[in-house]
Amino acid sequence: MSGDGVHMWVAGSHVMTPVGFRVHSMTWLKRIVMGLLEYQTLFDLASNLLLFEHNVVAKMDPQDGRIIETYHDKGGKLTSDVSQMITLSDGRCAVGSYSADFIVLLDLQ
Numbered sequence: 859m860s861g862d863g864v865h866m867w868v869a870g871s872h873v874m875t876p877v878g879f880r881v882h883s884m885t886w887l888k889r890i891v892m893g894l895l896e897y898q899t900l901f902d903l904a905s906n907l908l909l910f911e912h913n914v915v916a917k918m919d920p921q922d923g924r925i926i927e928t929y930h931d932k933g934g935k936l937t938s939d940v941s942q943m944i945t946l947s948d949g950r951c952a953v954g955s956y957s958a959d960f961i962v963l964l965d966l967q
Contacts, residue, residue: 864919865920866918867944870913870914870915872909880888888959891903913931915936915953919955920935940954951963
């Protein structure tokens, strides 16, 4: 839930590059590459060639799914692999990640 107790935060990461969209549609190629490469190599390849670092958190109305506002971090300068955002009791927001070893604190007031 967001700090107002009414809306919810929805977080996400990454936007595919044009190459990423092309490869995504080629199921046969993905199967071959996944069979040949180790996980870390595949992850590094995808991170560098197929995805732009772009993190976004949207404040949404849970009743109708309407987006109230969004916060973007194009280029991943502040956040990395955003997984969630919660509003703390002091009004700041904590942004979590599924890969980073840190939490970003934001003062949105």
